[in-house]
Amino acid sequence: MADEITYEYKTVQTVRGTDGLVISKLQKDGWELVEQAPGMLRSTLSFRRPKKPLPLLLIGTAAAFLVILTIVIGVASALSDGGEQKDASDESTAAASGKPSATSTPTAAESAATEVITPQNNPEFAALLLKADTCDDANLDFATRNKGRTIAFDGSIVNMAPHGDYATRYDFLLGPGDNGPKTGVGPAFKYEDVNIFDLKLTGKEIPATVGAGDRFHFVAKVGEFKANQCLFFLDPVSTETR
Structure with a gap:
């Protein structure tokens, strides 16, 4: 059968x-x-x-590994008494010498690199969101120093248009604040060539569709600022309704 x-x-x-x-x-x-x-x-x-059947070669390899593991455990058990005494001696020596633990703590630079930039914890970003000129050099300075880092801000969709000839992929223009198409301050943030799924919508009530004027809490990765277009490119991380 x-x-x-x-x-x-x-x-x-x-x-x-x-x-x-x-x-x-x-x-x-x-x-x-x-x-x-x-x-x-x-x-x-x-x-x-x-389901893909487990290859016979892999089964044989696993059996051989179990045999080897059993031998290793037996040898380790036989040597455990002497090893425990040596470990206790090494710990006492280390304590007496005052050497630091091998466990490292993150440096200030490493901690800063992983911190999400918000208007509340970063005065430079807060000021950037209030600039009236979307072509201001401050956009390029901020993008250059923070490329790849994560930012978060309350904003709205200024414009939404199909990307090229695609029916389900879009270009989003985002702005800080709640004014949607009437936004008059802050960088012209852009999500390029993304679908609705890429936005990673979250929140209590997730909308079936999104469009210009919708307000969200945006979390995104910093991309590049294209000075010839006055556009500040971002990559979406999450989009929370508010």
């Missing part, structure tokens, strides 16, 4: 309107759609695909 097929399963949630994109991507990876349950704001998609 033929061997019974064993499946692995995956369930994902998508923002309404992006179902086709997610289904196509997973099908390319060998997943089969078995159920699609649409909701008010999100759809739940269930997939399955046959």
